[in-house]
Amino acid sequence: MNRSLTIALGIMLTVVLSMAGLVLIPNWQFREMQQHKDDDGNLWPVQLEGAEALGRAEYVSLGCVYCHTQQVRPPNYGADLDRGWGFRRTVPRDYLFDKPHLLGTMRTGPDLANIGARQPSRDWHMLHLYDPVITSPGSTMPPHRFLFEKVAPSDRAPERAIRLPDDSGWILPSARAESLFAYLRSLDKSYELPEAPQ
């Protein structure tokens, strides 16, 4: 019995130690991390609200993270900056409010840490979400037609609708598509942080 107890304690100790080392200590290191106040008094990063927060939930729900990262690696490590995926490497403070984290591990598609700055056009994003090959020929991203209503061609444009480039009609984004766009538009880390000069 005593032997069993010793073995059990040894076994548990190994995993408790690593949990403390890999999660609790870094979290303790971040305990005083706060938003950065720039010269104009703005706080960075911004905490998402409203449509942007809903859009983030949609991003989680549709599993965008399985093909897109949201992290910019430092210079001389990969080509993230050279590809124009960011203005600077990303640092822990950029992710202050992230829950769940969406760092990602796979780049079947490009990094999205700054997609809002790189591609601000609503029309582009809506067409791309509706059927990615419209804007990106050869893309393997799945079409998200289920987020849109297709409207037959007519002379009068429905409000907020986007014309399909082949003139086959209009697409009317659902509230989910609008929030997803609002979130993607919000992904912009062009603000400066003292620990990460551009």
Add this chain to the structure above:
Amino acid sequence: MTPAVAQPLPEGLPGDRLSRIQIDRSCRQTVVWYMVSAVAWLLAGSLLALLASIKMHTPGFLADADWLTFGRVRPAHLSTMIYGWGSMAGVGVLLWLQARLSRVRLPLPLLLPVTVVIWNLAVLYGTVRILQGASTGIEWLEFPVEVLAFIGFCMAVIIVASVLMFVRRQVKHTYVSQWYLFGAVLWFPFLYILGVVLSEAGDVRGVAKAAANWWFAHNVLGLWFTPIGLATAYYMIPKVIGRPVHSYHLSLLGFWTLAIFYNWAGTHHLIGGPLPAWLVTVGIVGSMMMFIPVITVAVNHHLTMAGNFHHLRTSPTLRFVVVAAMSYTVVSFQGSLTALRAVNEVSHFTHYTIAHAHLGVYAFFTMMMFGAAYYILPRLMNTEWHSARWIRVHFWATSLGMALYWLGLTWAGWRQGEMMNDPNIPFLAIVEYTKPWLHSRSLAGVLMTIGHVSFAWLVWNLVRQRGAALIGPTLLKRRKSA
């Protein structure tokens, strides 16, 4: 080979030992149902895998409903395979091995079968919720939080059963497999509970959640599947060839170095990411130290097998187990090397990592569970496998499928990484380059699925007791001496 029919001893005599038949009878209900459930999840997971794989090269395939979109089918595949197939097969094997090694009956005969039902419902509920869009979004922990309560209850019962067996054991000497199993049964619930708590807790901020995520996810392989897989190898190889394990001391060294170092390797999934440099360095060091337990285990198994490789021609169990054990060595070496910053700069964010993950969970763990099932299930059902031909189909389809999967995606992933690190190559050119290899992945998936259907067919016939009564094992070829 050790015959399953041992001398039945009368019970209650001082110092008597339960016969294997009595132990197996006590395991029958629980273990068979864990294994059969696992096989059902293996089929479901294969279907989801094929869907996801086809969608990667033909994105318009079944894309008109949100519940079938790639971003939901893929985590549904992972979760059914990890929590349905892998974990349920693992629990079945773990309970049986512990009962056999402790030479005691499986305890809790009423409660353990109930855990099979609860576990199945939990996986079913979690998978449906992922497809409905209620995933937590955390890789390897996609099931909604409430699933924890159900699997947590099952694991609590399994811990009690394991402790009872360990404490009541009729053999003073503990065999190395028991250490691994005891480790697995204590580690997994701790990981799972803490994984969920650290992901949900408001006090854990931003990228610390990413560290928690990969501490958990890497340890599901390292501290749950790996110890169950190694315990199986340590049991099955000597059993089938009828020789003791080469070195007891090497076994112990292997166990404790794994217990100490594997834990720390997880943050190698975050190399180059927005985390404190020391945290990632710790993950790299942990990954390098893994060479010790891996080499230890490989040497031990190889020296045990030395001179007995001819058994691979006849024994289905040994064939799967040895392929699995060799894959463990390969995947671990690959994993340690991939943790080096220079290698990771290329391989990170590519199909190379997906190939590596399948080498671990499939070529090592899944093949090991197949091997275990070929040994355990006939003994529990008192029936032999009805067809050696289907076993051969199972072995070759899964082996060739896995080889094709790994070779194709490892190569394509490496090239993908090199091209991504060259900013002059347009991103869509890289997408175009990977397409043929994504097709080869789908072909590999079809092969593996053919293997799984063969296996399911064999198991179905076995539990319906459609084979010969258990007298001798079904061999792939007649032994020359027989």
